[in-house]
Amino acid sequence: MNRPNQLTKIDHSGKPYIIYKSQKGFDLYTDFSKKIILNNKNIKSFLSKKNRKKLRSTDLYIGFFGYELLNNLINIKVPKQKNLNFPKGIFYKPEKTIKLSNKLKYDKKNFHSGSFQININKESYRKIFNKFKKKIKSGETYQIKICTKYKTKSKINPLDFFSRLSNTNLAPEAFMIKDNNYSIISCSPENLITKKGFDISTKPIAGTLKKTKHLNRVKALSYFRKNLKETKEHNMIVDMERNDLSRICKIGSVKLSKQKIVEEYKDLFHYVSLIKGKLNKNINNFDIIKAMMPGGSVIGCPKINTLNLLNNQEKENRNIYTGSFGYIKFNGDMRFNIIIRSILNFKNISEISVASGVVVDSNANHEFNENFIKAKALIDLFK
Numbered sequence: 001m002n003r004p005n006q007l008t009k010i011d012h013s014g015k016p017y018i019i020y021k022s023q024k025g026f027d028l029y030t031d032f033s034k035k036i037i038l039n040n041k042n043i044k045s046f047l048s049k050k051n052r053k054k055l056r057s058t059d060l061y062i063g064f065f066g067y068e069l070l071n072n073l074i075n076i077k078v079p080k081q082k083n084l085n086f087p088k089g090i091f092y093k094p095e096k097t098i099k100l101s102n103k104l105k106y107d108k109k110n111f112h113s114g115s116f117q118i119n120i121n122k123e124s125y126r127k128i129f130n131k132f133k134k135k136i137k138s139g140e141t142y143q144i145k146i147c148t149k150y151k152t153k154s155k156i157n158p159l160d161f162f163s164r165l166s167n168t169n170l171a172p173e174a175f176m177i178k179d180n181n182y183s184i185i186s187c188s189p190e191n192l193i194t195k196k197g198f199d200i201s202t203k204p205i206a207g208t209l210k211k212t213k214h215l216n217r218v219k220a221l222s223y224f225r226k227n228l229k230e231t232k233e234h235n236m237i238v239d240m241e242r243n244d245l246s247r248i249c250k251i252g253s254v255k256l257s258k259q260k261i262v263e264e265y266k267d268l269f270h271y272v273s274l275i276k277g278k279l280n281k282n283i284n285n286f287d288i289i290k291a292m293m294p295g296g297s298v299i300g301c302p303k304i305n306t307l308n309l310l311n312n313q314e315k316e317n318r319n320i321y322t323g324s325f326g327y328i329k330f331n332g333d334m335r336f337n338i339i340i341r342s343i344l345n346f347k348n349i350s351e352i353s354v355a356s357g358v359v360v361d362s363n364a365n366h367e368f369n370e371n372f373i374k375a376k377a378l379i380d381l382f383k
Helices: 006-013 043-047 067-073 122-137 158-168 217-226 228-246 285-292 303-313 364-382
Strands: 017-021 026-037 060-065 089-100 143-155 175-178 182-186 191-196 199-202 205-210 255-264 268-278 324-329 334-337 342-346 349-358
Touching (some): 006 089, 017 089, 122 364, 143 228, 199 228, 205 217, 217 228, 217 268, 228 268, 285 334, 342 364, 349 364
Antiparallel strands (some): 017 026, 060 089
């Protein structure tokens, strides 16, 4: 339950805090005793901290890995790009946790913004699309996710945005960070890692369908099953995620727990599977992060080749987009999502990044429009 005005008081206190979706509502983390800004030099030591057996609710680090940091972890170079000089990753050690319900209460505050500008217009997108189609036909990649970015100058109240977003588009991996000089609001639906003891799972999403008055879950499932392009894309991503898990799990333990189900959100339906495995006993946190990140479902397939193609094409840094947010408990258990459907506000600039998958029989107009569908629920918050 939310105590009266509790969230408002914390928000008005000026202290940084984080909200993360839990099974029954939200968990709020605050009173941070440590703030670790990650870089290419200290990430390994951060992930190599020894595990403890006894735990309090605050015995964890919570935060995010940015896209560039995760590339460097697997020895993929990101060329110099236009960027906001936003940190590559930040983790916090909370000293206080509070349970909140799904219905977040908040005080509305005024915000202002200009119109959104897209970094790749339809014609530019088509050129990139055609270039990558040739790469697919030559066998350099089988599927690739072209990123487009929407940006606007704005001052926002992140709690207002996050509360409205959660009330209209509740997502299982939603989170919010409010710090003194930046905020992140996300309705991410995709879990990348859930680890408890030696059990680990991942839940890839591959397949998006815009909602209409005439569509329901049953009809959406029928559409995905009959659509060759969506089926190919989903199968490739599931195979890649199974392969990533197999590198750190016991032989024969990696299995599909749920295959090709439909999940429903405010503006769209998603095609989803769930994969589970049993970790090898000699595997540590560093091995897990390195094997699973960046999440393949938002990059393409095969992962390494596709990352290199993307990084050489993109002119702007992805910052948090297709990075990962979550926590690592002091006993080694962890939960991480894939950062998609998110707003990063930094230096009074808000940016929303989205991507859709290109396979050999994709259509440029369809994929370009799919990107806007994915961004729409976030852009609507500024109206």
